[in-house]
Amino acid sequence: MLILDTERLALREFTPLDAPFLLRLVNEPGWLRNINDPGVRTLDDALRWAEGRLFKAYRELGHGFWALQRRSDGELVGMCGLFKRAALPEPDLGYALLASHEGQGYALEAARGCVAHARERLGWPTLMAITAVDNPRSVALLGKLGFAEQGQEQLEGYSGPSRVFKLAL
Template structure:
């Protein structure tokens, strides 16, 4: 299902056909270093991960992490979206790109679209975000969006503490 468009990107729900892409994305060195290693090692693992992490959220919450597609050629470049983690008091913004698509402003553009969607379409008043302690690109991106760092927390499901950010919409 289509969610939103930005100047260069379109965000949509992931589908089972995206499992090979998800397998690649969650095994990127940047994903493993800055998010976690979900132990996804096959297309079947990726499909099971997507069911538990993505498809369930679409059905139960009406939002989640969406596929980021380049409009000019339909290439899937990453994910970005809105998710309610049990460990955080408010929904949060998350994003990840394949390394080959980093540095082109796609993450910032997709994130801006998601922030606008959270406010206009979902009526939310606050968003949160988390990063690894040492992730300068994500910290800078959140700053460009107006997020303010709230400190560090050890969140369930993560081996290391996370930097926690908040944005009033």
């Protein structure tokens, strides 16, 4: 299901057919370094991970992390979306790209679309975001969106502290 369009991207719900892409994405060095290692090593693992992490949120919350599909050719380049983590008091913005698509402005474009969606369609007053402590590219992106750093916290499910950000919508 299509969620929103940006100039170059369509953000849509992931489907089971996207398992090969998800397997690749969650095993990218940047994902492993800056997010976590979900232990996804096979297509079956990717499907189980997608069910618990993506599809369940779509059903229960009506939002989640969405596929970033380039409009010009339909290629999947990453994910971006809105998610409510138990460890944070407000929903948060998250994103990840395949390394081959970094540096082209896709993350910022998708994140801007998601912030507008949270404000205009969902009516949320606040949005949060987290990054790894040493992730200057994400910190810079969040700054461009107007997020303010709140400090560092040890969040459940992460091996080290995370930098926490907040944006009033």
